Amino acid sequence: MFAKWLLDIGEGNVGGNNDGEATIEIPEDLLIKDSSDPISDLIEFVYPSVLDNFNDLNFFHEREILAPKNNVFQEINERMFSIFPGDEREYLSSDCICPTEMVNENLDESLCSPDILNGIKASCFPNHRLVLKVGVPVMLLRNVDQKSGLCNGTRLKVVSLGNRIIQVKIISGSHIGDRHYIPIITLVPTDKKLHIKLQR
Known part of the structure:
Protein backbone atom coordinates (compact mmCIF):
# COMPACT_ATOMS: atom_id res chain seq x y z
CA MET A 1 0.00 0.00 0.00
CA ILE A 32 1.83 7.68 13.50
CA LYS A 33 -0.61 9.58 15.70
CA ASP A 34 -0.70 10.59 19.33
CA SER A 35 2.87 9.53 19.98
CA SER A 36 5.28 11.07 22.46
CA ASP A 37 8.19 9.43 20.59
CA PRO A 38 7.33 8.90 16.88
CA ILE A 39 10.84 7.71 15.92
CA SER A 40 10.76 4.87 18.48
CA ASP A 41 7.25 3.98 17.33
CA LEU A 42 8.41 3.94 13.69
CA ILE A 43 11.36 1.68 14.54
CA GLU A 44 9.08 -0.69 16.49
CA PHE A 45 6.58 -0.74 13.58
CA VAL A 46 9.22 -1.51 10.91
CA TYR A 47 11.39 -3.77 13.10
CA PRO A 48 9.04 -5.41 15.64
CA SER A 49 10.91 -7.43 18.28
CA VAL A 50 14.20 -6.66 16.54
CA LEU A 51 16.35 -8.34 19.18
CA ASP A 52 14.38 -11.59 18.87
CA ASN A 53 14.97 -11.58 15.10
CA PHE A 54 18.53 -10.27 15.21
CA ASN A 55 20.09 -13.28 13.42
CA ASP A 56 17.32 -13.82 10.84
CA LEU A 57 18.54 -12.38 7.50
CA ASN A 58 15.02 -12.47 6.04
CA PHE A 59 13.85 -10.16 8.81
CA PHE A 60 16.15 -7.37 7.57
CA HIS A 61 15.75 -8.30 3.91
CA GLU A 62 12.06 -7.41 4.05
CA ARG A 63 12.37 -4.15 6.01
CA GLU A 64 14.06 -0.76 5.79
CA ILE A 65 13.54 2.81 6.91
CA LEU A 66 14.30 5.55 4.40
CA ALA A 67 14.53 9.19 5.43
CA PRO A 68 14.14 12.34 3.31
CA LYS A 69 17.01 14.22 4.99
CA ASN A 70 20.38 13.27 6.48
CA ASN A 71 19.60 14.74 9.91
CA VAL A 72 16.42 12.61 10.19
CA PHE A 73 18.37 9.55 9.05
CA GLN A 74 21.07 10.30 11.64
CA GLU A 75 18.54 10.37 14.47
CA ILE A 76 16.90 7.11 13.34
CA ASN A 77 20.32 5.51 12.92
CA GLU A 78 21.44 6.50 16.43
CA ARG A 79 18.23 5.09 17.93
CA MET A 80 18.63 1.81 16.02
CA PHE A 81 22.24 1.48 17.15
CA SER A 82 21.25 1.95 20.78
CA ILE A 83 18.93 -1.09 20.48
CA PHE A 84 21.52 -3.50 19.06
CA PRO A 85 23.82 -5.31 21.51
CA GLY A 86 27.59 -5.10 21.27
CA ASP A 87 30.31 -2.48 21.24
CA GLU A 88 30.36 0.38 18.80
CA ARG A 89 33.36 0.92 16.53
CA GLU A 90 34.03 4.45 15.32
CA TYR A 91 35.61 5.21 11.95
CA LEU A 92 36.73 8.75 11.10
CA SER A 93 37.49 9.99 7.62
CA SER A 94 40.70 11.70 6.55
CA ASP A 95 39.52 14.81 4.70
CA CYS A 96 41.52 17.12 2.45
CA ILE A 97 41.12 19.41 -0.51
CA CYS A 98 41.53 17.57 -3.83
CA PRO A 99 45.07 18.02 -5.18
CA THR A 100 43.65 19.63 -8.34
CA GLU A 101 42.14 22.40 -6.18
CA MET A 102 45.44 23.23 -4.46
CA VAL A 103 46.63 25.09 -7.59
CA ASN A 104 43.56 27.36 -7.43
CA GLU A 105 44.83 30.84 -6.56
CA ASN A 106 41.38 31.91 -5.36
CA LEU A 107 41.20 29.11 -2.77
CA ASP A 108 40.51 30.49 0.70
CA GLU A 109 43.07 28.81 3.00
CA SER A 110 40.67 29.05 5.97
CA LEU A 111 38.46 26.47 4.22
CA CYS A 112 41.25 23.89 4.39
CA SER A 113 41.33 23.38 8.16
CA PRO A 114 40.43 19.85 9.35
CA ASP A 115 37.51 21.13 11.47
CA ILE A 116 35.90 22.79 8.44
CA LEU A 117 36.48 19.83 6.12
CA ASN A 118 35.31 17.24 8.69
CA GLY A 119 32.09 19.20 9.24
CA ILE A 120 31.05 19.20 5.58
CA LYS A 121 27.91 17.19 4.92
CA ALA A 122 26.72 16.61 1.36
CA SER A 123 23.94 14.57 -0.19
CA CYS A 124 24.82 10.98 -1.14
CA PHE A 125 28.12 11.34 0.69
CA PRO A 126 29.13 9.74 4.00
CA ASN A 127 29.69 11.90 7.05
CA HIS A 128 33.14 12.31 8.61
CA ARG A 129 32.18 9.95 11.46
CA LEU A 130 30.81 6.44 10.87
CA VAL A 131 29.82 4.23 13.80
CA LEU A 132 29.16 0.50 13.29
CA LYS A 133 28.42 -2.61 15.34
CA VAL A 134 28.74 -6.27 14.39
CA GLY A 135 25.34 -7.59 13.32
CA VAL A 136 23.73 -4.29 12.29
CA PRO A 137 22.16 -3.89 8.86
CA VAL A 138 23.66 -1.16 6.64
CA MET A 139 23.05 0.11 3.11
CA LEU A 140 25.69 0.92 0.50
CA LEU A 141 25.65 4.49 -0.80
CA ARG A 142 27.99 3.81 -3.75
CA ASN A 143 28.61 1.17 -6.40
CA VAL A 144 31.62 -0.74 -5.10
CA ASP A 145 31.61 -3.93 -7.19
CA GLN A 146 28.46 -4.35 -9.29
CA LYS A 147 29.40 -7.83 -10.58
CA SER A 148 29.55 -9.08 -6.99
CA GLY A 149 26.28 -7.39 -6.01
CA LEU A 150 27.86 -4.48 -4.11
CA CYS A 151 25.74 -1.71 -5.64
CA ASN A 152 24.22 1.55 -4.43
CA GLY A 153 21.22 0.53 -2.31
CA THR A 154 22.41 -3.01 -1.53
CA ARG A 155 21.66 -3.96 2.06
CA LEU A 156 24.34 -5.68 4.08
CA LYS A 157 24.86 -7.08 7.55
CA VAL A 158 28.14 -6.25 9.32
CA VAL A 159 30.08 -9.46 10.10
CA SER A 160 33.35 -8.09 11.49
CA LEU A 161 35.07 -4.75 11.99
CA GLY A 162 38.79 -4.32 11.32
CA ASN A 163 41.03 -1.27 11.56
CA ARG A 164 41.00 -0.56 7.82
CA ILE A 165 38.41 -2.98 6.46
CA ILE A 166 34.96 -4.33 7.33
CA GLN A 167 33.48 -7.71 6.45
CA VAL A 168 29.83 -7.77 5.37
CA LYS A 169 27.22 -10.29 4.25
CA ILE A 170 24.77 -9.31 1.49
CA ILE A 171 21.13 -9.50 2.64
CA SER A 172 19.34 -8.15 -0.47
CA GLY A 173 19.45 -8.64 -4.24
CA SER A 174 20.67 -11.65 -6.20
CA HIS A 175 23.82 -12.28 -4.13
CA ILE A 176 22.18 -12.91 -0.74
CA GLY A 177 24.54 -14.66 1.67
CA ASP A 178 27.76 -13.69 -0.15
CA ARG A 179 30.47 -12.26 2.10
CA HIS A 180 32.78 -9.44 1.06
CA TYR A 181 35.42 -7.13 2.49
CA ILE A 182 34.98 -3.39 2.04
CA PRO A 183 38.22 -1.42 2.36
CA ILE A 184 38.82 2.27 2.85
CA ILE A 185 37.59 4.10 -0.27
CA THR A 186 38.44 7.66 -1.31
CA LEU A 187 35.39 9.65 -2.43
CA VAL A 188 34.87 13.08 -3.98
CA PRO A 189 31.33 14.55 -3.71
CA THR A 190 29.55 15.77 -6.82
CA ASP A 191 27.35 18.23 -4.91
CA LYS A 192 27.44 21.49 -6.90
CA LYS A 193 26.59 23.51 -3.76
CA LEU A 194 30.08 22.88 -2.37
CA HIS A 195 32.51 25.66 -3.25
CA ILE A 196 35.55 23.42 -2.83
CA LYS A 197 36.42 19.96 -4.09
CA LEU A 198 36.62 17.78 -0.99
CA GLN A 199 38.35 14.40 -0.91
CA ARG A 200 37.11 12.12 1.89
Missing part, protein backbone atom coordinates in the same frame (compact mmCIF):
# COMPACT_ATOMS: atom_id res chain seq x y z
CA PHE A 2 2.75 2.47 0.98
CA ALA A 3 4.86 1.67 -2.12
CA LYS A 4 1.85 2.18 -4.41
CA TRP A 5 1.03 5.49 -2.71
CA LEU A 6 4.63 6.69 -3.20
CA LEU A 7 4.53 5.69 -6.87
CA ASP A 8 1.24 7.56 -7.31
CA ILE A 9 2.82 10.68 -5.81
CA GLY A 10 5.82 10.36 -8.13
CA GLU A 11 3.57 9.93 -11.16
CA GLY A 12 1.45 12.97 -10.18
CA ASN A 13 -1.67 10.87 -9.59
CA VAL A 14 -2.18 12.24 -6.07
CA GLY A 15 -2.93 15.86 -5.17
CA GLY A 16 -4.63 16.90 -8.40
CA ASN A 17 -3.25 19.23 -11.05
CA ASN A 18 -0.41 21.41 -9.86
CA ASP A 19 2.39 23.67 -11.04
CA GLY A 20 5.08 21.91 -9.04
CA GLU A 21 3.41 22.33 -5.65
CA ALA A 22 0.44 20.38 -4.35
CA THR A 23 -1.29 19.56 -1.11
CA ILE A 24 -1.26 15.81 -0.55
CA GLU A 25 -3.32 14.08 2.09
CA ILE A 26 -1.49 11.23 3.82
CA PRO A 27 -3.73 8.18 4.31
CA GLU A 28 -4.71 7.60 7.93
CA ASP A 29 -3.18 4.10 8.07
CA LEU A 30 0.27 5.53 7.21
CA LEU A 31 0.34 8.06 10.05
